[in-house]
Amino acid sequence: MTLEEARKKLSEAGQEHLLQYYDELDESGKKRLLHQIEELDLSLLKLVEHGAGETERGELAPLGAVTLEEIENSRSRFEKRGVQAVQAGKVGAVLLAGGQGTRFGLDSPKGMLKIGVEKELYLFEQLVHNLLDVVEQTGAWVPLFIMTSKINHADTVSFFKEKNYFGYRQDYVFFFVQKMAPSVSYEGKFYLRGKDELASSPNGNGGWFSSLADAGLLDKIKALGVEWLNVFAVDNVLQKIADPVFVGAVLEQGCVCGAKVVAKAEPNERVGVLCLEDGKPSIVEYYEMTDEMVHSRDENGRLLYNFGVILNYLFRVETLEKIMDQNLPTHVVEKKIPYLDGNGKYIKPEEPNGYKFETLVLDMIHMMDNCLSFEVEREKEFAPIKNATGVDSLESARELMRKNGIPF
Numbered sequence: 001m002t003l004e005e006a007r008k009k010l011s012e013a014g015q016e017h018l019l020q021y022y023d024e025l026d027e028s029g030k031k032r033l034l035h036q037i038e039e040l041d042l043s044l045l046k047l048v049e050h051g052a053g054e055t056e057r058g059e060l061a062p063l064g065a066v067t068l069e070e071i072e073n074s075r076s077r078f079e080k081r082g083v084q085a086v087q088a089g090k091v092g093a094v095l096l097a098g099g100q101g102t103r104f105g106l107d108s109p110k111g112m113l114k115i116g117v118e119k120e121l122y123l124f125e126q127l128v129h130n131l132l133d134v135v136e137q138t139g140a141w142v143p144l145f146i147m148t149s150k151i152n153h154a155d156t157v158s159f160f161k162e163k164n165y166f167g168y169r170q171d172y173v174f175f176f177v178q179k180m181a182p183s184v185s186y187e188g189k190f191y192l193r194g195k196d197e198l199a200s201s202p203n204g205n206g207g208w209f210s211s212l213a214d215a216g217l218l219d220k221i222k223a224l225g226v227e228w229l230n231v232f233a234v235d236n237v238l239q240k241i242a243d244p245v246f247v248g249a250v251l252e253q254g255c256v257c258g259a260k261v262v263a264k265a266e267p268n269e270r271v272g273v274l275c276l277e278d279g280k281p282s283i284v285e286y287y288e289m290t291d292e293m294v295h296s297r298d299e300n301g302r303l304l305y306n307f308g309v310i311l312n313y314l315f316r317v318e319t320l321e322k323i324m325d326q327n328l329p330t331h332v333v334e335k336k337i338p339y340l341d342g343n344g345k346y347i348k349p350e351e352p353n354g355y356k357f358e359t360l361v362l363d364m365i366h367m368m369d370n371c372l373s374f375e376v377e378r379e380k381e382f383a384p385i386k387n388a389t390g391v392d393s394l395e396s397a398r399e400l401m402r403k404n405g406i407p408f
């Protein structure tokens, strides 16, 4: 794109300030900035008009889960089937590690967080240990795909190398990088991060499958014969990965997807709940639920909208390929965005000062024809580290590790 073309594109959208420092740049800086302006998706500005918040929903209805009791009764059958699938090489795992973890506030990748007290133990390491349990149980290596972002890719890869993949087989670990999205002020002006660079942040965890495909890893998945991908978050230390019981249940029910869920601790718990939307599986956020939905119960006194998702999903690869070109909704999220101001000063705000744009893996659920809601015990499988202190913190995660007898 030429300077003239960039000026035209930007002035039509009231974004000329992005060229404020252009004349100060050397040739490569100029090229770099023009390239970013060429790539810049101005249609995002339309989303900002409404600010952060809700999207319109279809008709919502409750969706039950295979409960703990039912799973217990069928455990050995599910497990056998899942073990067979893992042994046949049909199951892969996808670790979503491209987020910035701003709530926790860490400069390095979140997975590098030291969770050990008595011994050296990192978040990444504990996740690998969890997966190694399945390797040990089945005698088969599960391919592990790790999504990073431009911001944390190099650190993540070198950390795994330095730590010798925490005992995992190196040729079964594949890294890929997700895309970025620009950040914008509350007034709808894109931020600069440097004189030759727009401010941007990872574009959410929804693009994981297309990023995996862009990285050429779909060929690898095919070559390995992987038919199912278990997607999970980096921050849950109790995360069971490629869990044969879960895999076996989804296979037996003939579903194209499965979601691990936990029963709500109380009706108003702030979790996304798996339900039906216009007859298809979907996740409704706690703030989208009416009072009636929050409190209504079935004839046995159980909440109708009872099962919260924990970001552990199993997807059929064939189905993912079919929906790959469909657009996920873009969420507008308030965020603290470091930026270069009009006087050339780099500002690191203490409070949110604009929006980032994200697509989310949970929206993929609504693209599935069905989804097995699979209940797990919160205390055994859900110990997320989101915040520095208090609820869902390192402290609360350590407490649950202790309860589960995990040495740390």
Ligand code: UTP
Residues within 6 Å of the ligand: 096, 097, 098, 099, 100, 101, 102, 103, 104, 147, 178, 202, 203, 204, 205, 232, 233, 234, 235, 311, 386
């Ligand atoms: P979170 O919702 O906790 O988002 O991510 P986050 O950006 O990491 O953290 P906050 O909100 O700034 O505190 C859930 C999972 O999705 C991954 C995260 O790494 C985590 O495993 N994720 C999130 C990505 O891989 N890419 C993203 O762009 C965002």
